[in-house]
Structures are given as C-alpha cells and as structure tokens.
Amino acid sequence: METLKREVCDANLKLVEYGLVILTWGNVSALSEDGKFVVIKPSGVDYSSMCPEQMVVTDLSGTVVEGELRPSSDLLTHLELYRSFAGVGAVVHTHSPYATARAQAELDLPCYGTTHADSFYGAIPCTRHLTKQEVDQAYEANTGLVIAETFRHRKLDPMAIPGVLVCKHGPFSWGINCKKAVENALILEETARMALITTQFSPQAEPAPQYLLDKHYFRKHGANAYYGQN
Amino acid sequence: METLKREVCDANLKLVEYGLVILTWGNVSALSEDGKFVVIKPSGVDYSSMCPEQMVVTDLSGTVVEGELRPSSDLLTHLELYRSFAGVGAVVHTHSPYATARAQAELDLPCYGTTHADSFYGAIPCTRHLTKQEVDQAYEANTGLVIAETFRHRKLDPMAIPGVLVCKHGPFSWGINCKKAVENALILEETARMALITTQFSPQAEPAPQYLLDKHYFRKHGANAYYGQN
Amino acid sequence: METLKREVCDANLKLVEYGLVILTWGNVSALSEDGKFVVIKPSGVDYSSMCPEQMVVTDLSGTVVEGELRPSSDLLTHLELYRSFAGVGAVVHTHSPYATARAQAELDLPCYGTTHADSFYGAIPCTRHLTKQEVDQAYEANTGLVIAETFRHRKLDPMAIPGVLVCKHGPFSWGINCKKAVENALILEETARMALITTQFSPQAEPAPQYLLDKHYFRKHGANAYYGQN
Amino acid sequence: METLKREVCDANLKLVEYGLVILTWGNVSALSEDGKFVVIKPSGVDYSSMCPEQMVVTDLSGTVVEGELRPSSDLLTHLELYRSFAGVGAVVHTHSPYATARAQAELDLPCYGTTHADSFYGAIPCTRHLTKQEVDQAYEANTGLVIAETFRHRKLDPMAIPGVLVCKHGPFSWGINCKKAVENALILEETARMALITTQFSPQAEPAPQYLLDKHYFRKHGANAYYGQN
Numbered sequence: 001m002e003t004l005k006r007e008v009c010d011a012n013l014k015l016v017e018y019g020l021v022i023l024t025w026g027n028v029s030a031l032s033e034d035g036k037f038v039v040i041k042p043s044g045v046d047y048s049s050m051c052p053e054q055m056v057v058t059d060l061s062g063t064v065v066e067g068e069l070r071p072s073s074d075l076l077t078h079l080e081l082y083r084s085f086a087g088v089g090a091v092v093h094t095h096s097p098y099a100t101a102r103a104q105a106e107l108d109l110p111c112y113g114t115t116h117a118d119s120f121y122g123a124i125p126c127t128r129h130l131t132k133q134e135v136d137q138a139y140e141a142n143t144g145l146v147i148a149e150t151f152r153h154r155k156l157d158p159m160a161i162p163g164v165l166v167c168k169h170g171p172f173s174w175g176i177n178c179k180k181a182v183e184n185a186l187i188l189e190e191t192a193r194m195a196l197i198t199t200q201f202s203p204q205a206e207p208a209p210q211y212l213l214d215k216h217y218f219r220k221h222g223a224n225a226y227y228g229q230n
Numbered sequence: 231m232e233t234l235k236r237e238v239c240d241a242n243l244k245l246v247e248y249g250l251v252i253l254t255w256g257n258v259s260a261l262s263e264d265g266k267f268v269v270i271k272p273s274g275v276d277y278s279s280m281c282p283e284q285m286v287v288t289d290l291s292g293t294v295v296e297g298e299l300r301p302s303s304d305l306l307t308h309l310e311l312y313r314s315f316a317g318v319g320a321v322v323h324t325h326s327p328y329a330t331a332r333a334q335a336e337l338d339l340p341c342y343g344t345t346h347a348d349s350f351y352g353a354i355p356c357t358r359h360l361t362k363q364e365v366d367q368a369y370e371a372n373t374g375l376v377i378a379e380t381f382r383h384r385k386l387d388p389m390a391i392p393g394v395l396v397c398k399h400g401p402f403s404w405g406i407n408c409k410k411a412v413e414n415a416l417i418l419e420e421t422a423r424m425a426l427i428t429t430q431f432s433p434q435a436e437p438a439p440q441y442l443l444d445k446h447y448f449r450k451h452g453a454n455a456y457y458g459q460n
Numbered sequence: 461m462e463t464l465k466r467e468v469c470d471a472n473l474k475l476v477e478y479g480l481v482i483l484t485w486g487n488v489s490a491l492s493e494d495g496k497f498v499v500i501k502p503s504g505v506d507y508s509s510m511c512p513e514q515m516v517v518t519d520l521s522g523t524v525v526e527g528e529l530r531p532s533s534d535l536l537t538h539l540e541l542y543r544s545f546a547g548v549g550a551v552v553h554t555h556s557p558y559a560t561a562r563a564q565a566e567l568d569l570p571c572y573g574t575t576h577a578d579s580f581y582g583a584i585p586c587t588r589h590l591t592k593q594e595v596d597q598a599y600e601a602n603t604g605l606v607i608a609e610t611f612r613h614r615k616l617d618p619m620a621i622p623g624v625l626v627c628k629h630g631p632f633s634w635g636i637n638c639k640k641a642v643e644n645a646l647i648l649e650e651t652a653r654m655a656l657i658t659t660q661f662s663p664q665a666e667p668a669p670q671y672l673l674d675k676h677y678f679r680k681h682g683a684n685a686y687y688g689q690n
Numbered sequence: 691m692e693t694l695k696r697e698v699c700d701a702n703l704k705l706v707e708y709g710l711v712i713l714t715w716g717n718v719s720a721l722s723e724d725g726k727f728v729v730i731k732p733s734g735v736d737y738s739s740m741c742p743e744q745m746v747v748t749d750l751s752g753t754v755v756e757g758e759l760r761p762s763s764d765l766l767t768h769l770e771l772y773r774s775f776a777g778v779g780a781v782v783h784t785h786s787p788y789a790t791a792r793a794q795a796e797l798d799l800p801c802y803g804t805t806h807a808d809s810f811y812g813a814i815p816c817t818r819h820l821t822k823q824e825v826d827q828a829y830e831a832n833t834g835l836v837i838a839e840t841f842r843h844r845k846l847d848p849m850a851i852p853g854v855l856v857c858k859h860g861p862f863s864w865g866i867n868c869k870k871a872v873e874n875a876l877i878l879e880e881t882a883r884m885a886l887i888t889t890q891f892s893p894q895a896e897p898a899p900q901y902l903l904d905k906h907y908f909r910k911h912g913a914n915a916y917y918g919q920n
Contacts, residue, residue: 018712022420023413023457025345044458073449073457091430095345097420101427104343105435113794113858115715115785132441139445168343168438183713190712190787194822196430197791200886206796208858211822219763227763228714228734252650253477253643254688255575303679303687325575327650331657333595334573334666359653362671369675398573398668480878482708483873485805504918533909533917555805557880561887562801565895592901599905628803628898656890 001039001066001139004030008039008090011178016047018043018186026094027072030178031082036060040078042069073140080144081174084159085151088174090175090181095170098192102126103165109191110207112198116191117208117216121160124188125150127167147172163188231269231296234260238269238320241408245324246277249415256324258301261312266290270308272299275459292339303370310374311404315381315388318404328422329401332356336397339421340437342428346421347438347446351390354418355380356448357397377402390451393418461499461526464490468499468550470640476555477611478646486554487532491542496520500538502529525608533600540604545611545618548634550641558652559631562586566627570667572658576651577668577676581620582598584648585610587627597636607632620677623648658663691729691756694720695745698780701868705784706737708876716784717762720868721772726750728738731757750867763830770834771864773839775848778864788882789861796857799881800886800897802888806881807898807906811850814878815840817857824894837862850907855876 002117011028015021024047029040039055060082062075072078078091081199094100102109102135109124133144147164150156162184163173171188181217198205220227241258245251254277261271262390269285287296290312292305302308308321324330332339339354343432357380364372377394380386393440401418404409429433450457471488475481484507489500489648499515517526521544522535532538536636554560554663562569567583571577587610607624622644623633631648635641658665680687701718705711714737719730730746747756750772752765754781762768768781784790792799797815801807817840824832837854852874853863861878865871888895910917 022416042459070456070459097424098427100343100345101424102431104424104428104438105432107432113790113860113862116791129439130442131440133447135441139449168442170343170345188714194787194791194794196427197788197886198794200430200890201792201795202797208794209819209822211825212820212858215825219829226760229732229760254564254645270688300686300689327654328657330573330575331654334654334658335661336667339660359669360672362669365671365675369679398672400573400575426657430660482876502919530916530919557884558887560803560885564884564888564898565891567892576718589899590902592899595901595905599909628902630803630805656887660890680846 001032001037003058004032004039004053005052005057007178008041009050009052011092011182012041012050012091013047014182014183015092015151018166018182020094020096020185020189021047026092027074027078028090028092028178028182029072029075029078029184030090031088032122034080037065038075038079038082040071040075042067042070045069046221074143076138076140077144077147077172080141080148081172084148085174087159087176089176090178091172091174092181092185093170094185094189095174096185096189096192098196099165099171099189100169102192102195103170104168106167107165109165109188109195112191112195112205113208114212114216115194116187117213118220119184119187119217120163121157121221122213122218123207124161124163124165124191125154125156129167144171160221231262231267231287232282233309234262234269235282235287238271238285239280239282241320241322241412242271242280243277244412245322245415246374248412250324250326250415250419251277256322257304258320258322258412259302259305259407260320261318265312267295268305268309268312270301270305272297273302275299304373306368306370306373307377307402308350310371310378311402314374314378315404317389317406319406320408321402322411322415323400323402323403324415324419325400326415326419326422327418330368330393330399332422332425333395333400334398339395339418339425340417342421342425342435342441343438343444345424346417347443348392348450349414349417350421351387351447351451352443353394353437354391354395354421355384355386356395359397373399390447461492461497461517462512464492464499465512465517467638468501468515469510469512471550471552471642472501472508472510473646474642475552479640480554480556480645480649481507486552487534487538488638488642489532489535489538489650490550495542497525498535498539498542500531500535502527503532504659505529519642534603536598536600537604537607537632539600540608541632544604545609545634547619547636549636550638551632551634552641552645553630553632554645554649555630556645556649556652557670558656559625559649560629562652562655563625564628564631569625569648569655571673572651572655573668574672574676575647575654577673578680579644579647579677580623580651581617581677582673583616583667584621584623584625584651585616585623586625589627603629620681691722691727691747692742694722695742695747697868698731698745698889699740699742701780701782701872702731702740703737704872705782705875708872710784710786710875710879711737716782717764717768718782718868718872719762719765719768720780720819720871721778721851725772727755727843728765728769728772730761730765732757733762736758737758754812764833766830767834767837770831770838771862773790774834774838775864777849777866779866780868781862781864782871782875783860784875784879785860786875786879786882788886789855789879790859792882792885793860794858799855799878799885801903802885802895802901803898804906805877805884808910809874809877810853810881811847811907811911812903813897814851814853814855814881815829815844815846816855819857833859833894850911
C-alpha cells in the first residue's frame with residue numbers, strides 16, 4: 001500500500017507539472033492490486049506540501065481504512081468508475097481548461113486526427129445533465145453512475161475511450177495505472193485544444209476517416225501494435 | 231503590522247508567480263485585524279526587488295502612517311471596498327488578460343459550470359461606465375463606489391461573489407485574507423478564460439443550472455460544506 | 461560606450477525572457493548620449509551566447525565604427541526612427557505573435573481600455589503597405605520612412621504612442637531608453653492579445669472613452685503624473 | 691556515427707524545450723554524410739531519460755544496423771523523404787498544436803507576412819488524404835510518398851518550403867541538418883499560430899504581396915543573402 005500511496009501522490013503532482021491543475025483542482029486515485037482498496041488524494045490539500053503519507057485509503061464502499069485526512073470530495077465518483085469499468089486501475093479528475101470548456105459547451109469531442117486516434121478510439125462522449133434529484137440526493141455517486149450510463153447506452157468500451165466529459169463540470173480519465181490515467185488526462189486536454197483550433201481554422205472540419213482511426217489506434221493498442229518497445 | 235506587511239508582499243509576488251501580473255500591473259492590500267489600517271503595495275515598484283519593508287501603511291482615510299514610498303495609485307479604490315464590504319480582509323487588482331478583456335467587452339461573466347460555481351456563487355458582474363465627472367473628480371475613490379453600487383443595486387453578496395469587472399478597466403477581487411483574495415483573482419481569470427473557450431466551442435452555451443451551482447458552492451462554503459479539511 | 465553595449469545586450473535578452481522573441485527574431489538598438497552613434501545587436505546571432513562585446517556600433521549613416529560582426533539587417537530602419545523621432549533613445553523590433561498578427565491583418569490597434577491607455581495615448585497605427593519599388597530599392601530604410609510618414613500624416617506624437625505595426629511585417633516600439641522601449645514592446649504585445657480576446661467576447665466592443673484614456677495616460681505621464689515614485 | 695547520434699538525440703530534446711512535443715509525440719532523424727545511413731529516435735521512449743546510445747541506425751531500406759531498440763514507427767516516412775528530396779539532411783515530425791490543427795482542417799498555410807517569408811518561400815502545402823488502401827497497405831511509406839507527390843504535383847522546391855502538413859495527421863519539416871530541421875518545425879508551428887490570430891483579427895486577411903515575400907526570403911537565402919554572419 002505504501003508503494004501505491006507514492007504512485008498516487010506522484011500522479012497528483014504530475015497533474016500540476018503538466019499544467020492540468022491549479023490550486024487544488026484535481027485528484028487521482030488508484031485501485032489496489034487485489035481490487036479491494038482505493039488510494040486517493042485528500043480533499044483540498046495544497047500540492048506544494050503534498051506527501052505520500054497524506055494519501056487516504058478506503059474500501060470500495062468509501063469507508064476510510066487508513067489516513068488521517070478526509071478523502072477527496074469526488075471519492076464516490078471514482079468508486080463508481082472502478083465498480084462499473086473492469087480493467088480500470090486509476091482514475092483522474094481535473095478542471096483543465098479546454099476539456100472543461102468542452103464539457104461546459106455540452107458537446108462530445110470528435111476525433112479530428114491521428115493525435116486523438118493514437119489514444120482514444122473515437123469521439124470522447126459528453127454526459128447528459130444530472131437531474132436536480134440526482135444532484136441533491138447523491139451528487140458524487142450519481143456523477144459516476146451517469147458516466148457509466150453514457151458508456152453503456154452508447155455501447156462504448158471504456159478501455160478504448162479512456163475518458164469522458166461530465167456535462168457542465170469537466171473531464172474524468174482513467175487507465176490501467178496512474179501513469180496511463182494521467183497521460184490520458186493530458187491527451188484529452190490537448191486534443192480538446194486542438195479540436196478548437198481545428199474548427200477555428202475551418203468551421204466545417206470533418207472527423208478523420210474510420211480507416212485512419214483504425215490504423216493509428218491499432219498501431220499502438222492490441223495484438224498487432226507495433227509502436228513502442230513492447 | 232510586520233506580519234501583515236510580509237503577507238501583503240508575498241501576496242503581490244504570488245500574482246507574478248500565478249501569471250496574473252506583468253511589469254507593475256497589479257496590487258494587493260490587506261486590512262489590519264483591528265480594522266483601522268491598510269497595508270498596500272507601493273506604486274510602480276518592480277516586483278523583482280520588492281520586500282516587506284517597502285509596503286505602505288495608511289489609515290482608512292488614505293493618510294500614510296508608515297513607509298517611505300508612495301502607496302499604489304489604486305489605494306482609494308481599495309479603501310472604498312473595505313468601507314463598503316464587511317468581512318473583506320484583503321483586496322487584489324490585476325490586469326490579467328481574460329478578465330481584463332471581459333471588462334473591456336463590458337459584459338458580466340456567466341457561470342458556465344462547476345469550476346466557477348465552486349468559488350463564485352453566480353455571474354461575476356461588470357460595472358457601468360464611470361461618468362466623465364466621476365473620472366475627472368475622484369477617479370480611484372469613485373471606482374470603489376461604483377463597485378459597491380453594482381453589488382448594492384443587484385443585491386449581490388460580496389462575500390459570495392468575491393470579485394468584479396470594472397468596465398473598460400479590469401478585475402478586482404477580495405477575500406477574508408490575502409491568500410483567499412489572490413486565489414479569487416486567479417479563479418476569476420481562469421473562469422473568464424474558460425468562458426471564452428466555452429462560447430468558442432458553442433456560441434449558444436447556457437449557464438449551469440441553479441441546482442448545480444447550489445450544490446458546488448455549498449459543498450465548499452457555509453455550514454454544510456464538506457470540501458477540504460475543516 | 462561599454463555601458464551602452466551592456467544595456468543593449470541586456471535589453472535583447474530581456475525580449476527572450478518576456479517571451480517576445482524566439483530564435484533570432486528581434487533586435488534592440490540604442491542611441492549614444494551625444495546622439496552620434498547607435499549600438500545595435502549583430503545579425504542572426506544566437507541569444508544563448510550573446511554578450512556585450514558582440515554589439516555593433518555605427519554612426520547615423522550606418523557605417524560600422526566598432527565591432528567585428530555585421531549589424532542587424534534592420535539597422536537602417538532603426539536609424540530612420542532616430543532621425544525622424546526626437547527624444548527616442550532606443551528602438552525595439554520583434555515578431556511577437558499578437559502584434560505581428562495584427563500587422564498581418566493590416567489594422568490599427570484600438571485602445572479598448574486602461575491597460576492600453578496607461579502606456580499608449582490612443583490607437584497604435586498600422587502603416588500602409590510599402591510599394592514594390594520601396595521594397596526593391598531600399599527596403600529597410602523605407603520601412604523607417606513609412607513609419608515616420610504614418611506618424612506625420614496622422615499627426616501622432618511618437619513619444620505618446622511609442623510603437624507601430626508595420627503592415628505585413630510586425631511591431632516596432634521605442635522609448636527614451638532600452639528599458640522603456642522593451643517595456644513598450646511587451647505592452648504592445650499584451651494589448652494586442654487583450655484586444656483580440658475583447659472582440660472575441662464581444663465583436664461590437666467599443667474603444668474606451670476619451671476621458672478615461674486622458675485620465676489613465678496622464679496619471680502616468682507628464683507634469684501631473686502621480687503614478688510611481690518620481 | 692556517434693556524433694550524429696548525439697546530434698539526433700539533442701534535436702529530439704530540443705523539440706521538448708521548444709514546446710513542440712509532449713509525451714513521446716515527435717521524432718527526429720538525420721542522414722549520415724555519405725547518404726547511406728539514417729539515425730533516428732527509438733519508438734515510444736521517454737524524453738526524460740533519452741540518451742545518444744539509444745538512437746537507432748538503419749540503412750535506407752529501413753534495416754536496423756545498430757541499436758538495441760525498435761526505431762520510430764514513422765521511420766519509413768523519413769526514409770521516403772530522404773529518397774525524394776535531394777539535399778535534406780534531417781527530418782522532424784511533431785504533433786505541435788497549431789500546425790496539427792491546420793493539418794486537421796485540411797488547409798494549406800498561406801504566407802501572411804514576413805515572419806513566414808523569412809523561412810518558407812510561399813504557402814506551406816497540406817497533402818491530400820491517404821486512401822484506405824494506402825493506409826492499410828504501407829501507411830508510413832505511403833505518407834512519405836504522398837508528401838513527395840504533393841511537392842512534385844505543385845512544382846514546389848522542398849528546400850525552399852521545408853515543411854508540409856499531412857492531412858488529418860500533422861506537420862513534417864526538414865533541413866540541411868538537425869538544427870535547421872528543428873528550427874523549421876518551430877517556425878511552422880509559430881506561423882500556423884500567427885495565421886490563426888491574423889484571420890481572427892481579420893477574416894479577410896490577404897497573403898503578403900509576392901515582392902515582399904521575395905525580399906524577405908532572399909534576404910536570408912541564396913547568393914544575395916545579407917542576413918546573419920555568413
């Protein structure tokens with residue numbers, strides 16, 4: 001658990017290094033190897049003094065089992081994602097500006113080119129609004145449930161599209177581990193930024209053709225991947 | 231008073247670190263605990279050599295009681311805000327680009343999502359123009375009075391909306407102390423930037439629903455807050 | 461002259477620090493106190509290894525009187541500005557992105573607010589195109605002459621509007637010394653950026669009223685200035 | 691070959707320093723002086739730990755002759771460019787945001803001013819789409835062939851326009867050596883950014899006149915160049 005605490009702490013600091021987070025506007029969690037515990041950033045703690053010992057350990061119901069601080073207020077969203085999406089080992093939430101603005105615009109993020117296709121196999125969905133009742137009764141858990149609903153209804157594979165825009169809120173991303181989940185947060189932000197610039201250059205810009213998306217995504221993922229050293 | 235001078239000096243330097251200020255384009259002041267004195271940045275001094283000893287202490291009428299340098303030219307605006315807004319312990323003025331541009335556009339800043347709602351309980355107002363007479367006779371004091379008028383006329387709570395856009399000029403923000411006032415300056419800039427990107431993605435973007443604004447604001451503020459460690 | 465060489469060298473490096481210049485895309489020169497010589501950056505030299513000894517000294521006709529390197533290719537433009545604009549002690553040229561883009565758009569830069577008004581007393585002009593003949597025969601000198609013509613025809617005071625956009629090329633700025641000329645280059649870039657954001661927020665944005673421009677400009681300049689410590 | 695490995699490694703790191711690359715989104719290669727070998731970045735390796743020893747050496751058919759790691763997945767594109775474009779000593783590929791977005795918008799990049807004209811003698815072309823067959827059969831080699839086709843069909847000189855936008859993908863640039871190829875990648879990104887800002891200021895912005903393009907390009911290139919120290 002100490003190793004995982006360090007990983008989660010480092011991943012939170014990486015968000016700052018990547019320029020995805022200011023103040024205390026982000027959080028990372030990770031699932032223990034046995035799938036029984038979650039390590040998450042404490043709520044509202046300054047990044048400048050953050051250390052592994054401050055990380056909070058909870059079980060999957062959200063009960064704190066280790067740590068002196070209160071867990072991130074978004075904990076229940078993270079837990080719903082671990083429950084709903086098999087294979088997810090880490091979850092990231094930020095308010096990075098372009099992805100957040102796209103969520104505020106209530107629009108999916110189309111795949112305009114290979115930069116997006118290398119990491120997300122198709123458009124990144126924007127959820128529906130949460131209802132007043134969903135917000136009032138169990139806001140954080142319902143945020144996770146609405147994310148899961150979005151993927152289920154649209155028949156999307158969360159491991160092939162490892163991120164989402166929560167309507168009027170901002171991005172969540174995930175991956176098999178902290179490193180991948182944080183990278184996906186960065187890629188989501190960068191592709192949102194490039195998407196805006198693309199449509200500013202050409203309001204009629206079209207998504208990339210399916211065969212190019214296939215080529216780039218499967219060059220890096222799956223059995224026939226030939227990118228990287230593995 | 232020496233502690234407060236250091237706080238005010240540090241807060242001014244924080245504006246540079248946050249990228250909110252270039253050259254000498256910003257100032258921070260704070261109110262002493264007894265409410266009788268204000269500590270403020272000197273006028274037109276380079277941030278690179280700024281030190282606590284240079285901070286200027288005045289009474290609430292603006293008379294310098296300590297310090298060798300002339301106080302910030304915006305002193306009288308700050309003083310009006312302390313007089314008008316109970317609970318304000320520090321005031322910040324910057325020319326940060328997005329907030330300033332929004333002020334130049336003469337438009338309120340709507341709340342498009344939770345990033346804004348976490349810290350500002352609703353749209354951030356843009357003041358009316360100062361009249362020629364107001365500018366010619368007592369420009370800085372009248373700037374403060376027009377800010378106060380804006381909150382009074384619109385029945386806004388300055389502690390729930392801790393910032394304003396002064397028409398054709400730029401942002402002022404405030405808080406219970408220097409740290410909060412500076413954070414609000416950063417959040418005002420960041421939400422202005424996100425608001426622009428939001429409407430660039432979707433010119434028809436709508437403000438967040440009231441129930442989401444309520445949820446996020448009161449998750450962090452007031453008796454039922456559950457964000458952070460307090 | 462050694463002092464002036466150091467000043468000119470430092471000013472060139474400041475352009476990099478301010479983010480106004482990449483690669484070798486800028487140059488600063490200064491006039492000697494007796495008005496007989498100009499110290500200017502050498503042409504195409506890397507900023508990373510730039511030192512005061514490399515600065516080139518010329519007379520006002522452009523003849524090199526000291527230095528082993530070729531002077532900046534824009535030397536003759538600088539010389540025309542010293543000849544035409546009394547009181548100018550230093551000249552700066554950059555390709556900073558927003559000011560350059562405004563020059564490429566062939567549009568004056570209106571004064572949308574106090575940030576601009578604090579340093580430039582009104583709209584910053586964009587010159588006419590140079591003709592083919594002007595470009596072919598004496599490009600750099602004619603660039604200077606067209607800048608001077610712009611100020612003369614529009615009856616602008618170059619010390620009150622210490623910068624210009626050269627059509628399809630980019631910004632030049634100036635001041636009584638290197639420090640001021642470089643600051644004006646930064647302010648020109650920042651106001652160009654803010655002007656774009658302003659019109660993106662509101663395509664109908666209007667310039668600031670004359671009385672606000674008067675107030676801010678004369679708060680910092682002239683006999684009745686009360687900004688800063690002098 | 692050890693010298694060239696160091697040059698290629700340094701050039702890859704320069705992409706990060708210039709802000710043109712995040713994660714592993716770029717690659718640089720160089721041709722050996724005898725024209726028989728290519729040194730290229732390994733695939734998917736972190737920039738933070740990159741060292742000259744990791745660089746991969748291949749012959750012009752793409753067979754690895756030195757190095758333990760797999761070469762960049764874009765190797766075959768680089769090789770096609772060395773085969774097609776005489777005089778090219780180094781090739782760079784990035785996903786820099788503005789150039790990539792322009793490629794996603796499927797539009798050439800016009801020359802709006804002297805910043806562009808100083809380094810690229812006219813509009814930077816955007817290729818046609820690769821067909822499904824071209825993507826499926828030999829994607830990377832065909833990318834190089836389509837770039838070559840673009841220059842051949844439009845009768846463009848690749849040494850005068852040392853860069854291209856690959857439709858829906860991103861920019862490639864080149865030069866006589868690594869330093870020039872990397873500089874051209876930076877200039878391509880910066881001119882793409884300035885082009886967007888130019889048209890945001892003025893949607894009707896026109897390209898620079900041919901005589902200004904001639905002046906600036908030939909001031910820095912060819913027999914009559916007078917920029918720099920050579």
